[in-house]
Amino acid sequence: MKLELLKKQLSPKRYQHSLRVAELASCYAPRIGVDPQKAYLAGLLHDCAHELAPEVLLQKCLEFGIVIGNIERKNPFLLHGPVGSQLAKRDYGIEDPAVLAAIAEHTTGKPGMGKLSRIVCLADYVEPGRTFSGVEKIRALAEENLDLALLRALENTIAYLLAEERLIHPLTILTRNWLLEEVRP
Numbered sequence: 001m002k003l004e005l006l007k008k009q010l011s012p013k014r015y016q017h018s019l020r021v022a023e024l025a026s027c028y029a030p031r032i033g034v035d036p037q038k039a040y041l042a043g044l045l046h047d048c049a050h051e052l053a054p055e056v057l058l059q060k061c062l063e064f065g066i067v068i069g070n071i072e073r074k075n076p077f078l079l080h081g082p083v084g085s086q087l088a089k090r091d092y093g094i095e096d097p098a099v100l101a102a103i104a105e106h107t108t109g110k111p112g113m114g115k116l117s118r119i120v121c122l123a124d125y126v127e128p129g130r131t132f133s134g135v136e137k138i139r140a141l142a143e144e145n146l147d148l149a150l151l152r153a154l155e156n157t158i159a160y161l162l163a164e165e166r167l168i169h170p171l172t173i174l175t176r177n178w179l180l181e182e183v184r185p
C-alpha cells in the first residue's frame with residue numbers, strides 16, 4: 001500500500017484518524033469472518049478523498065462518471081466516499097470489490113451493505129478519537145453486537161442532522177430501515 005501517498009493527501013489529523021479506523025475495523029473483522037488485513041486496508045483508505053475541495057469532488061465525479069444527486073450537489077463533502085473509492089482503485093491499485101465498496105459506502109451507508117462496509121462505517125463512527133455525545137454507548141454496544149451498534153450510529157446521525165436542520169441523505173435512512181429489519185430476531 002502506498003502509505004506515503006496517503007500521508008501526503010491527508011492532513012496529519014485525518015491520517016491519524018484513518019490509522020485508528022484501520023486498527024479498530026481490523027479488530028472487529030475476525031468476529032464476523034472478515035479478513036483483518038482487508039479491514040485494515042479499507043479503514044486506512046476510507047477517507048483518501050476527504051481533503052479534496054468541494055469543486056474538486058464535483059469535478060472528479062464527472063471524470064469518474066459518479067452520479068451527483070441533489071443532496072450531494074448542496075453538500076459535496078458526501079462525495080468523498082464514492083470519489084475515494086475511485087481514487088483507491090486508480091491511485092492505490094486496490095482491486096478488491098469489498099474494499100472499494102467499503103470506501104464508497106462509508107459516509108451514507110447503503111442498504112444491503114456487506115460486512116466489511118459495515119465495520120468500516122462503524123469504526124469510523126466510534127474510533128477512539130471520537131468524543132461526541134453518545135459515542136461511548138455505541139462503542140460499548142459494538143463489543144456486544146456490531147450490527148446493532150451500527151444501527152444506533154445511523155440513528156444518532158439522523159437525529160443529529162434533524163436537530164441541526166441539515167439535509168439527510170436518503171441512503172442513510174434506507175440503510176437504517178434495512179438494518180433495523182436485519183437485527184430483529
Ligand code: FE
Pocket residue numbers: 046047050080106107
Ligand atoms: Fe469519511
Ligand code: FE
Pocket residue numbers: 017021046047124
Ligand atoms: Fe473517516
